[in-house]
Amino acid sequence: MNLRVVAMPGSEPCGGLLAERLGAARCGLESRRFPDGEIYLRLLDEVQGLNVAVVAQLRDPDPQLPGLLFVADALRELGASSVGLVAPYLPYMRQDTRFHAGEALTSRSFAKLVSNAFTWLVTMDPHLHRVASLDAIYDLRAVVVQSAESIAAWVRTEVMHPHIVGPDEESEQWVSDVAARAGCPFSVLRKHRSGDRSVELTLPNLDALRGRTPVLVDDIISSGQTMATTVRELVAMGFAAPICVGVHPVFVGAALAVLQAAGAARVVSCNTLQHPTNAIDVTIPLAEAVRTLATDLGRSP
Numbered sequence: 650m651n652l653r654v655v656a657m658p659g660s661e662p663c664g665g666l667l668a669e670r671l672g673a674a675r676c677g678l679e680s681r682r683f684p685d686g687e688i689y690l691r692l693l694d695e696v697q698g699l700n701v702a703v704v705a706q707l708r709d710p711d712p713q714l715p716g717l718l719f720v721a722d723a724l725r726e727l728g729a730s731s732v733g734l735v736a737p738y739l740p741y742m743r744q745d746t747r748f749h750a751g752e753a754l755t756s757r758s759f760a761k762l763v764s765n766a767f768t769w770l771v772t773m774d775p776h777l778h779r780v781a782s783l784d785a786i787y788d789l790r791a792v793v794v795q796s797a798e799s800i801a802a803w804v805r806t807e808v809m810h811p812h813i814v815g816p817d818e819e820s821e822q823w824v825s826d827v828a829a830r831a832g833c834p835f836s837v838l839r840k841h842r843s844g845d846r847s848v849e850l851t852l853p854n855l856d857a858l859r860g861r862t863p864v865l866v867d868d869i870i871s872s873g874q875t876m877a878t879t880v881r882e883l884v885a886m887g888f889a890a891p892i893c894v895g896v897h898p899v900f901v902g903a904a905l906a907v908l909q910a911a912g913a914a915r916v917v918s919c920n921t922l923q924h925p926t927n928a929i930d931v932t933i934p935l936a937e938a939v940r941t942l943a944t945d946l947g948r949s950p
C-alpha cells in the first residue's frame with residue numbers, strides 16, 4: 650500500500666497498532682527539545698510520493714499542537730502526496746459557540762489550523778453538538794468512525810441485562826445506536842452544567858431500569874463530574890451500581906478516583922487515548938477507515 654504511518658511523540662503504541670492493522674510501514678520520527686524548549690523534529694524515512702498518516706492522540710493538545718503542525722509541513726515539503734491526521738480523539742470540539750461576548754471560537758480556530766496543515770482527517774465520534782458535522786468547520790476530507798459497534802460488542806459479552814443510560818441529551822446519538830446494536834433498552838437524562846466541574850441532572854421515569862445493570866455511555870469523560878453525578882443519583886435511587894463507558898478517556902486529574910468513589914461498578918473506555926481503563930479496542934475500525942481512504946487516494950490522479 651502506498652501509505653506510511655508516522656506516530657507523534659507519545660502516540661507510538663497507537664501508531665504501531667494502526668500500522669500493523671493496516672499492514673503499512675512506519676516512517677520514523679526523531680524528536681527532542683532544544684534547551685530553550687523549542688522542538689526539534691526529523692523524519693527518518695523517505696516519504697516522496699506517498700500518502701502519510703500522522704497518528705496523534707491529542708489529550709492535552711496545547712503542548713502537542715506546534716509539533717503536529719511542523720511535522721505536517723515537513724512531510725509536504727519532503728514530497729508526501731497527501732498528509733493525513735489520524736486523531737482518534739478530536740480535541741477542541743466543545744467551545745463551538747460564543748457563550749459570552751468576546752470568547753474565542755476555539756473549535757473553529759483549531760479546525761482552521763488542522764485544515765491548513767493536513768489534506769485528510771480520520772477521527773472517532775467527535776463531539777458534534779451545535780455543529781452538525783465536521784464539514785461545517787473543517788476544510789479537508791474528514792472521515793468519522795463510530796465507536797457504537799465496538800462498545801455494543803463489549804456490552805454484549807460483559808454485561809448481563811444491560812440498560813444503556815446517556816447522561817445528557819447530546820449523548821442520545823451514541824446511546825441509541827449502542828442500545829440498538831446491543832439489543833437492550835436505553836434512557837437519556839438531562840444535564841445542566843453550571844461550571845466546569847459542576848453538573849446537575851434531571852431524570853426521566855426510570856422504571857424500565859429496575860432489575861437491569863445501568864451502563865452509562867458518554868463520548869468524553871473529562872473531569873468525570875457528568876458520570877459521577879449520574880452514578881450517585883442512580884445509586885441513591887436504589888439501582889444496581891452502574892458501569893461507566895467513555896469513548897474518549899480524557900480523565901483530568903483525579904477524575905477516575907472521583908468516579909470510583911461515586912460508586913461505579915466498573916469504568917472502561919475505548920483506546921482513542923491511552924488510559925488504564927482502556928478495554929475496548931477501536932483501532933480495527935479506525936484502520937479500516939484509513940485503508941479505504943488511502944485506497945481511494947491511490948486511485949485519484
Ligand code: R5P
Nearest residue numbers: 867869870871872873874875
Ligand atoms: C459534553 O457535553 C460531553 O458529552 C461530556 O458529557 C462532557 O464532556 C463530560 O465532561 P466531564 O467529565 O468534565 O463532566
